Amino acid sequence: MKRKVSDLLKEKGNVVYTISDTARLKDAVKLFNEKRVGALMVVNEEEEIQGIVTERDILKKLAKTEGEVKDMNVTFLMTPREELIVGTPDDEIDYMMKVMTTNRIRHIPIVGGENECKLLGVISIGDIVKILLNGLVIDHENRLLKDYLGKAYNI
Numbered sequence: 001m002k003r004k005v006s007d008l009l010k011e012k013g014n015v016v017y018t019i020s021d022t023a024r025l026k027d028a029v030k031l032f033n034e035k036r037v038g039a040l041m042v043v044n045e046e047e048e049i050q051g052i053v054t055e056r057d058i059l060k061k062l063a064k065t066e067g068e069v070k071d072m073n074v075t076f077l078m079t080p081r082e083e084l085i086v087g088t089p090d091d092e093i094d095y096m097m098k099v100m101t102t103n104r105i106r107h108i109p110i111v112g113g114e115n116e117c118k119l120l121g122v123i124s125i126g127d128i129v130k131i132l133l134n135g136l137v138i139d140h141e142n143r144l145l146k147d148y149l150g151k152a153y154n155i
Contacts, residue, residue: 005096005110005123006089008131014121016109018043019074021050026070028053039107039122042078049119051078054107086111089120097128 019028019040028040032055039054053074061069061077069077087096087108096108110121 003093003131004089005087005091005093008093008123008127009089009110009121011131012121012123012127014110016041016119016122018047019053020044021073021075023074024070025053025058025072025074025077028074029058029070038124040074041109041119041122042074049081049084049109049117050075051080052084052107052109053078056106084109087123088112093128093131096123097125097132100125100128 017031017035017037017040019031019042021042021044031040032038038056039052041049042051042053044050057077057079058069061072085099085103085105085108087099087110089110089112100106100108106125108123109119110123112118112120
């Protein structure tokens with residue numbers, strides 16, 4: 001049975017860290033460090049998704065401007081809502097991994113509800129690797145147990 005994003009969200013939880021669309025990059029950097037995350041969803045006063053800002057976005061901007069960016073608004077370099085690649089709880093983990101690899105992104109907002117406009121969570125490539133590794137460990141343990149039972153009972 002293929003694992004779905006909904007399985008991953010049940011395991012990891014659906015906590016989503018957000019930042020206001022009026023915040024400065026220095027605020028984003030502070031949140032990245034405090035929460036130990038690599039992406040923040042940018043929302044307006046009504047908590048509507050405006051985009052996503054990542055650590056990588058900031059590094060790219062630093063490299064291009066060679067200057068001070070801490071006081072820039074997060075909207076200046078976020079990926080806007082119109083360009084977001086999103087997933088749904090029904091998407092398969094393998095598919096999400098392919099989407100992330102193909103598009104060279106590390107975070108995907110998961111949406112659902114009416115018109116798929118409710119933010120349900122954010123998954124990272126690290127979350128996917130973790131869930132896949134857990135599956136490998138379980139498969140390995142099952143194989144060891146079958147081998148042991150087969151030898152013990154001449155099966």
